[in-house]
Amino acid sequence: MINYYGWTEMIFNHISLRLPGEPKRYLVNPFGLNYDEVTPENLLIVNADGQLVGESAHKPNPAGFALHGSIHTAREDIHCVIHTHTNAVCAVAMKQGGFSHDNFYGAQLFERVGYHDFEGITLYDEERPRMLESLGDRHVMVLRNHGIAVGEADVARTFFLLWIVQRAAEIQCHAGMIPGPDVLITDEIKRSCAKDAAALIAGSSAADKMFDAAVRKMRKERGPLWAGDTV
Secondary structure (H helix, E strand, O other): OOOOOOOOEOOEOOEEEEOOOOOOOEEEOOEOOOHHHOOOOOOEEEOOOOOEOOOOOOEOOHHHHHHHHHHHHHOOOOOEEEEEOOHHHHHHHHOOOOOOOOOHHHHOOOOOEEEEOOOOOOOOHHHHHHHHHHHOOOOEEEEOOOEEEEEEOOHHHHHHHHHHHHHHHHHHHHHHOOOOOOOOOOHHHHHHHHHHHHHHHHHOOHHHHHHHHHHHHHHHHHOOOOOOOOO
């Protein structure tokens, strides 16, 4: 669905998922494949350092897994991490103020976003502690001048959260092109909105229903997603 919604970055960026019952083992997309070339058969299993576990015709990108590995290792509540570089998200990541919380989607992220200063391409283990400090106990981290990372308890909830982040960035970019002052939201309303949004993701079936609906829409428009896909 990252490919379906156009949130891909050629062969770059990662989606990672902790394997249940397998401590410190994660599924990740193979380095070098387009997102529409990734199938259940070629997904890789890696450790927290991004090193391949088992055998595969494809290779992981250990350097690119530095962000994911650090989050997975430190946060037992996060089982899925998605990192993207969409135009809207990268534009917001460049702004000193980061995300605006004065639109419907941005308000849902109030006091829920961490910010990590740009240190170059995330290649080095020495940056991991600083990234974790920037994330704190939150589930959204803006990599300044770079992109976004979101993490949640499962795939559906992570996708739902990413969708909110993406929509917030898009609305902010569009609003910035229109002359005139914005209508501001009070911190009290923002805080209440963010609390309700977090509860909706964590404690209801909304994320599952939204994810399933998105999958149905994608399958209706695209048919089988890979050779042998009969779901």
